Amino acid sequence: MRLERKDLLGLRDISREEIQLILDTALPMKDIILRDIKKAPTLRGKALATVFYENSTRTRTSFEIAGKYLSADTVNLQVTSSSVQKGESLRDTIKTIEMMGFDVIAMRHSMSGTPQYVARNTNMRVINAGDGANEHPTQALLDMFTILEHKKTLDDLKVAIVGDILHSRVARSNIYGLSKYGCEVRVVGPSTLIPPEIERLGVKTYYNLDQAFKGVDVINVLRIQRERQQSALFPSLDEYADLYMVSSDRLQSAKDDVLVLHPGPMNRGIEVSSELADSSSMLVNEQVTNGVAVRMAILFLMMGGSRGEVAN
Amino acid sequence: MKLLIKNGHLLDPISKIDRQMDILIENGCIQELGEKLEIEDAIQIDASGKIVCPGFIDLHVHLREPGFEYKEDIASGTRAAAAGGFTTVCCMPNTDPVIDNAAVANFVRERALLSGVIHVLPIGCITRQQEGELLSPMAELVAAGCVGVSDDGKPVMNARIMRNALDYAKMFPLPVMVHCEDENLSWEGQMHEGYYSTLYGLRGIPTLAEETMIARDLMLAEYTGAHLHICHVSTAGSVQLIRAAKQKGVAVTCEVTPHHLTLTDEIVGDYDPDTKVNPPLRSQKHLDALLEGLQDGTIDCIATDHAPHHWEDKDCEYNMAAFGISGLETAVAVLMDRLVRSGKLELAELVRFFTSAPARILGLAPPVLAAGAAADLTIIDPDIEKKVDPKNFYSKGKNNPYKGMHLKGWPWMTIVDGEIIAHDGKIQV
C-alpha cells in the first residue's frame, strides 16, 4: 500500500485511509528517532529539497532530519520572500531544482495555492509544508498523531481550535483531517478572525472561550501574529490575551484529561499562559518529535519504493 | 464589390426584423433587404441556418497599446474582437501613456486605422494619469474622438474629485464609466469573499467593496445629474442599488461581463490564475441576481472587459498573477452556450445587449439592418460546437478560464464596412 497520489498538498482531498496509513507508519518511525542509532537505509539514493519562501526553522529542520534519519540526501535551498519579488520566477527556480535530480521537495510559501502551482509544473513530488492561509498538512497530521497516542483513537473527539482561524493553515488542515474521523471541531476566536461561512466546513463557531471548551477532549492553540493588530483585526495583544489566552483555570469546562496542543513557537502570556505552557497537559514538545516521525512516514510513503508508478 | 448574404435569419431589435431575408451590401453600406434577392455580379454567401445581426459593440476592452504591446496591441486585439464577432470596440485608457490627452487618443485612433481591422473608439481618463486627483481635459478628449471617460482598473477614491468629474462630464455629455471598488475593503483580496475564499485560504474581496462604491457614485450621479455608467457589475447588492436608482430616475447605466454571468468562485479551486479577475467571480446567488438584472432591464448591456495578459503574468503564484480575462474571442459563444441555449436569455435580447444598448450608452446611432446603414454585421452560427483553445486566439492574451470547455453557438462571420473581416473564427484580411 502506498499514497495514491503524486503530491501531498493538503488534507482536504485525501482519504481517511491515506491519513491512517501515514499515522500507522509514523509509529515505527518514532521508534527510530528514540533509539541510539537514528538511521534506517531505506531512502538511500533519494534526495529531498526543502524550499521555504517563508522562514520556519522548525518545520524545515524537521523535514531535513526526517529525511536524514531515513538516509535520504536533504538540502535546504536558500530562498527568501524577497527573491519572489525580483529576479528568477518560481517556475524557473523549480525547474532548476528538478534538473539537479531531487525526488521530492517540501515547500513553504506565504501565498495560498503555490505548492499546487508548483506540483502542476514539475515531475518532482511536492509536499506542502504550509501555504498561505490554505493548508499545512504535515502539522495537522502530527497533531492527529499526538492526539492518537494519548487518546488511542481519533474517532468522534471534540476538538477546539483557538485563535486566528482566518489566517490559519493549521486550522484548515486540522478541520479537514479531524472531520474525516467524525470529530466535532469547534473554532473559537475574535469575530474578525473567523472566516466567512466556515460553518459550511462542518465546524461550530464560538467567540467565547469557556463555551467553546465545554466538554472538549483536545484544545489546539494557534499562534497569534502581531501583524494582525496592525491590520486592525483586534485592538491589542493585551485585550486578546484577556479574552483568548488559554490557561489552566480556563480549562475547567473541558474534559479532565484534556490535551493542549500548540504548533509552536509559543507566545507565552498571549495565546497561552506560561504555567499552562509548562504543565503536563501541554504537548508542544511531544509534537516536535512526532512531527519528525510523521514526516519520516510521509517521506517513506512517497519516496520508498519505485518511482513513477503512481499516476500523476 | 457587391456582397449578397442569402438565406440568413435576420435579427435586429431596432428595426424589429426577425425572419429569413437576404441582404445586399455595396460600397460599405447595406443596399437592400429582401426576399430571394438575385444579384448576378455579387459574391454570394449562403447564411442558411445562421443568425444575421447588426455589428456587435463591446464598450469595454483593453487593447494595451500604447505601452503594453507585449500583452496585446491594436492589431491583435481588433483581430481577436473580429474573430469574436465584434465590429466596434471601445478601448480603455489605462495604457502607457494613459489616454488623458488628445495626442494619445489620436495615436490610438490612427493606429486603429493603420493596423486594426474593426472600429475602435477610445475612452479617455476621468483623471490625469488615472491618479484620482486632477480632472483630465475632457473637451480635448471629446474633440479627439473619445466616447466616454473612465479610470477603469482604478476607482476614483476621492468623492469630491468624483463629484467634480461627474459635474464636468455632463456638459458634453460624456458617460463617466466607473470601476467601483473601495480599495480599503478589497485590500489584498484575491477572490470573492465567501465560502470558497475560506476553503482555499485566499484573502477575499467582499461584495461590499463594490457595493459601497456604487452606492456613493449613484448618490453623486443623482446629485449632479450626470450620466454614470457602472462597469462590470458583479454582485446582487449592486444590481439592487442600481435598480432602485433607476426607479428614482438617476441617469445610470451599467454593464455585466460574460464571465460574471456564467462562472462562480468555485472554479478558483486549483489556483489557476486564469480565474483571477477583478471584480472577482462571485457565488451562484450573485450570478442569479445578475441574470435577473439583465432580464428586468436593470443591467443595460454586456461587455467583455477583455483584459489580455502576457503568459508570464499568469503563469505564477495566484497572489502574484495579474487580474483579468482575455474574453473577446469567447464572449458570444459563452453566452450562446450558457444562457441562450438553456433558455435563460432570448437571442434577440443578447443581440440588443451587444448592439443598440451599448450604442445608446455611448450616444452613438444604433447599428441597424436597414438600407443605407453601414454594413457592419455579426453573423452567428447557433449550431456549431467548438472547444475553447486559447492557443488559437488572435489575442496575445491566452488567459481564459473557459479553456478546454466545449461551447455551442459561435460567431460565424464578421463584416465591417461591407468587408468580410472574420469567417469561422479566421481573420480574412
Place this chain on the structure above:
Amino acid sequence: MELRDKKLLMDDVAINRAITRIAHEIIERNKGVDNLALIGIRRRGGPLAQRLAKRIEEIEGVKVPVGILDITLYRDDLTTLAEQPLVHRTEVFFDVNDKVIVLVDDVIYTGRTIRAAMDAIIDLGRPARIQLAVLIDRGHRELPIKADFVGKNVPTSRSESILVLLNEIDGCERVVIQEKTT
C-alpha cells in the same frame, strides 16, 4: 500463473520436532542460554522465535528475551515491488549490546532478508554474535550467508516456492512446496 501445492514437506508434528531439535542445538552450541536473546523476523519468524523461547525455557528453566524485527526499511528490493509494504514496529525491548542474538525466520532463500535483518539489528546496537535459525533452507543463496540451525534442508527449483503456515498467523500448521503452473 497460479501456485499449486506440490508436496507436503512437514506437518504439525514434524514442525514441532524441528523446533525442539533447534532449541537443543542452540543451547548446546552456546553452552547454555546466558546472554542469549531471540529475534524473529516479521512475520513468521515472530511466532517461531516465541516457540523456540518457550522450548528453551522448558529445557533450561530460563526465560530468554524475544523480540520481533521489522525489516521493511532495510530491504533492498523496495524499488522492484509493485506494492509498497507496510512498515511495522520493531519490537525489541531489550538491549542487544553484547548479547548473543539468534535471528529466527521461517525460510532462508537468497539470503537478502537475513542481510537486511542483520543491518537492522546492528542499528539497534552491537551484539556479541549473531546466529541464524530457520525452519527451512531451500538453497539458491545470492549472498555469503549460512544458517547455523536448520529445521529441514529442501532442495528446490526457482520456479517452486515454499509456504510455511503457522497456527498463530494462518490458523493451520504445515509446510508445503508449491509449483508455478501456467
